[in-house]
Amino acid sequence: MIQEIGQHMLSTEFAKPKPKATDFVLLFEHTDVFLLPETGTLPTYRDWCALGGLDELLVHMLEVDGIQFFTVLDLPEDIRSQLKKDVSRCLRTAQPRWLRLAAVTGLHLYQWFQTHRFCGVCGAPMRPDAKELAMRCTNEDCHSVTYPTVCPAVIVGVRNGDRILLTRSSVYKNPVYALVSGYMSVGETMEETVHREVLEETGLKIKNLQYYGNQPWGFSGAQMIGYWAELDGSDKITLQEDELKEAGWFTPDEIPPAYEEDPLDLTHYMIEQFRARRLPGQMQA
Ligand SMILES: [Zn+2]
Structure with a gap:
């Protein structure tokens, strides 16, 4: 998964390092x-x-094993025009793994910086603060400070005997099979979010929730929190059609082929665990 970088250590601790030749300058739009x-390459x-870039434009974001990562909030047009733009999804295959995690975490922070250019x-x-990883209002009378945000979201693997509930989103053009998922609402516990999302998306009731694991998901600024649960009662699915185009029950052998050999995201990691019959209570084929 994306957070697995072995012995390497990623830190977003505030720092003002002097850039070295081998540090990275992550540029986004x-x-x-x-x-x-x-x-x-990055x-x-x-x-x-x-490229003619100036030090004064660099904003420090994070570090991996002493390698610093900066970004630029206002990329000069003469530099922009010398670079090739690609969708951030291309970072899924970036190597080595620590660089991939650093780049996606950088994207998360960059997007947060960009959506906090003006005081709410x-x-x-x-402006980026001089003493901590934060944005500070430039108005002398206001001085409002805002800190990077992470949006918690749940992923739910619903099991019914030897079958798992898989869904396909109606939001994307060519959606892959996934699990029920959704963002936490204000005032909810994670378990309440799990029950609500499954009921809203499929009309199903669940029981025996088991926390499984979590991961940062910088592509959407989220923290994904995985649960397993068992079906409670009827297995009849009522689709929430503005979110899902399809949902159904699959045995390990019926699950469509994986689209990534080594899944980056917790959703597909959980699906692959079920396919390989590695979960408690699963019989080896
Ligand atoms: Zn202000």
């Missing part, structure tokens, strides 16, 4: 990422300097 056109500080209290511009 909305949900897209800029790459070097010749190699298709630009380093050496590349940033060669007084409307004045906000």
